[in-house]
Amino acid sequence: MTMKLPVYLDHAATTPCDPRVVEAMLPYFTEEYGNPGSRNHRFGWASEDAVDKARASVAALLGASEKEIIFTSGATESNNLAIKGAAMMYEKNPAGQTGRGHIITAVHEHKAVLDPVKRLMREGFDATFLEPGPDGIITADMVKNAMREDTILVTLMWANNEIGTINEIPEIGALCKSRDVIFHTDATQWVGKMPTDVERDSIDLLSLSAHKMYGPKGVGALYVRRRKPRVRLVPLQEGGGQERGFRSGTLNVTGIVGLGKAAELCMAEMDSERDRLLKLRLKMERELTAAIDVSQVNGHAEKRLPHMTNISFGFVEGEGLMMAVKNVACSSGSACTSASLEPSYVLKSLGIGDDLAHSSLRLSMGRWTTEEQVDYTIAEVKKAVTKLREMSPLYDMHLEGIDVSKIQWASH
Ligand SMILES: *Cc1c(COP(=O)(O)O)cnc(C)c1O
Numbered sequence: 001m002t003m004k005l006p007v008y009l010d011h012a013a014t015t016p017c018d019p020r021v022v023e024a025m026l027p028y029f030t031e032e033y034g035n036p037g038s039r040n041h042r043f044g045w046a047s048e049d050a051v052d053k054a055r056a057s058v059a060a061l062l063g064a065s066e067k068e069i070i071f072t073s074g075a076t077e078s079n080n081l082a083i084k085g086a087a088m089m090y091e092k093n094p095a096g097q098t099g100r101g102h103i104i105t106a107v108h109e110h111k112a113v114l115d116p117v118k119r120l121m122r123e124g125f126d127a128t129f130l131e132p133g134p135d136g137i138i139t140a141d142m143v144k145n146a147m148r149e150d151t152i153l154v155t156l157m158w159a160n161n162e163i164g165t166i167n168e169i170p171e172i173g174a175l176c177k178s179r180d181v182i183f184h185t186d187a188t189q190w191v192g193k194m195p196t197d198v199e200r201d202s203i204d205l206l207s208l209s210a211h212k213m214y215g216p217k218g219v220g221a222l223y224v225r226r227r228k229p230r231v232r233l234v235p236l237q238e239g240g241g242q243e244r245g246f247r248s249g250t251l252n253v254t255g256i257v258g259l260g261k262a263a264e265l266c267m268a269e270m271d272s273e274r275d276r277l278l279k280l281r282l283k284m285e286r287e288l289t290a291a292i293d294v295s296q297v298n299g300h301a302e303k304r305l306p307h308m309t310n311i312s313f314g315f316v317e318g319e320g321l322m323m324a325v326k327n328v329a330c331s332s333g334s335a336c337t338s339a340s341l342e343p344s345y346v347l348k349s350l351g352i353g354d355d356l357a358h359s360s361l362r363l364s365m366g367r368w369t370t371e372e373q374v375d376y377t378i379a380e381v382k383k384a385v386t387k388l389r390e391m392s393p394l395y396d397m398h399l400e401g402i403d404v405s406k407i408q409w410a411s412h
Contacts, residue, residue, distance in 0.1 A: 224246065
């Protein structure tokens with residue numbers, strides 16, 4: 001059988017929707033189309049029942065209770081609601097005086113965390129952006145050292161979306177609990193793939209997104225702790241008072257049903273998938289770094305998600321590498337969102353130089369990734385790097401024993 005190309009290895013960007021998820025959603029478009037807020041007829045009840053069932057599935061995935069799940073449009077909205085909503089609720093000096101409170105986050109968070117925090121800074125809050133070590137990990141000690149009398153919120157992702165490294169979430173949760181500081185985690189890359197227990201890990205607020213766990217795009221959830229402590233939030237949008245008043249607006253019933261089904265499937269298949277994908281990732285890392293000199297896996301070797309890796313290959317140019325492996329759909333370490341080709345701020349935060357940051361690939365596998373696809377990818381990347389290096393004068397100099405990093409370029 002021939003393999004379908006290109007191979008999709010960009011599951012950290014988004015996952016395909018599981019056909020079982022689509023099947024579960026379908027009746028809610030055309031048959032059960034009631035508004036769950038319609039309390040006086042069976043159309044409304046049927047929709048409400050479906051939403052309740054989905055809420056229970058998402059809660060079960062997190063070790064939470066149903067009443068603690070707020071449905072949103074995705075992790076970006078969940079992060080905004082958690083961060084802005086908590087900061088405004090727990091601020092030290094309301095009425096906009098200076099010193100409204102201190103927030104702790106990290107430099108290599110997703111933009112959907114960094115930008116809400118920066119917005120709050122413009123509005124009188126103070127923030128510390130922790131810097132990871134070369135392993136990419138934020139430890140509880142780093143958080144402890146940054147804590148102040150006026151710290152009101154800590155927001156740190158569970159696992160990083162570019163490099164897959166895992167922060168010390170249980171320890172940070174325990175620390176925040178002991179200091180009565182609200183703890184939010186953007187768990188978008190973690191949930192559905194790794195066991196999650198908000199009670200055990202003392203998490204107050206947790207963001208997740210359906211489309212990163214084989215559900216549909218445009219739907220997500222925010223876990224909001226209801227006891228010990230009962231976390232309150234200032235809502236970002238007001239209206240009909242849905243979702244306990246935290247998130248007004250008619251519920252996205254089809255999306256929510258999809259998220260619920262996706263959560264169920266993740267629960268059932270998590271353990272076997274984790275083992276299967278870990279083996280494939282280790283194979284990919286082992287074979288690529290063994291075959292290609294001047295290459296490195298970025299971030300901690302063990303404290304990382306099973307299904308994704310981020311590897312830099314010296315002496316190749318990032319865009320060229322992406323072009324050369326066009327039959328493998330993956331991401332590079334360059335954020336080509338703007339006109340300028342900036343190396344990834346996440347890789348730079350680990351102390352990785354611009355050269356290696358530019359020449360990195362993020363390869364993230366998923367539910368339908370096969371060993372055949374992984375073998376193909378290994379062969380394609382090897383071929384591409386070899387070909388690009390044949391055209392690289394710097395690589396020739398490196399082979400001749402010249403330390404290329406010590407060269408003084410005329411233009412500098
Ligand atoms: C994808 C992602 C987001 C954004 O999620 P959306 O549902 O697309 O808004 C936020 N944080 C992390 C870590 C992500 O990987």
